[in-house]
Amino acid sequence: MPNKPEILETKTIAKSRLFHIEQLDLRFSNGTEVQYERLCGSSNGAVLIVPMLDDDTVLLIREYAAGVDRYELSLPKGRIEDNEAIVPAANREIMEEIGYGSNKLYHLASLTVAPGYLSATTHVVLAQDLYPERREGDEPEELEVVEWKLSELASLLVHPECTEARTIAALFMTRERLQKEHSA
């Protein structure tokens, strides 16, 4: 197993309101020197929540996604605020995005989206035992909430609006966990 490359220098090469592009000079353990670029996200990371209305029904949102300029069907998510822990952030986000809180939250996994060039981490939180509670979010329009059955995950995977790898990975992981719980 090779040793990790040595970071010789990092330099900010562009910065906008949301993004921060860094240039890295790296030396690999075999001596090869390369220059990489990476994008630094919010250091707090994000949460992606799997809100289960019952053991088979998940609540998705249909939200405008500017990166691809169309609506995307995905799990609710949002950035973790300063001094906020993962689980409370997850509960706040579902209150804002789908109008539910949860009495049973579980940190299922921590995912990366493109570790080669993005530092961002997304924490997946399973939310069960939901209760209605609406908090004001900062969405520019009301989000459509869409119920889907985990037992019909196959049909979601061919839905043209459901493409996000994090959502798909989190739904499979949730189905796996709930199946295991039920067979235990």
Add this chain to the structure above:
Amino acid sequence: MPNKPEILETKTIAKSRLFHIEQLDLRFSNGTEVQYERLCGSSNGAVLIVPMLDDDTVLLIREYAAGVDRYELSLPKGRIEDNEAIVPAANREIMEEIGYGSNKLYHLASLTVAPGYLSATTHVVLAQDLYPERREGDEPEELEVVEWKLSELASLLVHPECTEARTIAALFMTRERLQKEHSA
């Protein structure tokens, strides 16, 4: 269902060798105007390949990931070149990264990684019936190839180096497809 927001203006606000940050002025169908930022990737997109040595053994690579500054265990992937189709790009990438070509390639799905702010699309290609063929890639160091059993996916999901949502989603989709094939 709301109408898609109108894009009033797009402007490039930063550009580096790899990244291109765009600022978007949007008007939602309810009249709300907002300014978003998004990152435009390679318009050709990328391929992520699931190379199966046999019906249970997948070949992963262990590669330095600059975004998170550690090694990541993931499926082989790479950018599609100009005028290259998805399936040939997938076959080229596995020749370069793991030293195999495939006689049976299947475009399983097209995923996004963060559709809210990234335009990038990743095409998942299942590669079976492998044969040894090595092509020169542009990796700065030799990639370690790691065999894993799909039947032991649960242990991969708790491996600290396997965090990428695309890899996890693609492995679940592959397992699902192969199980279905075998029960047919």
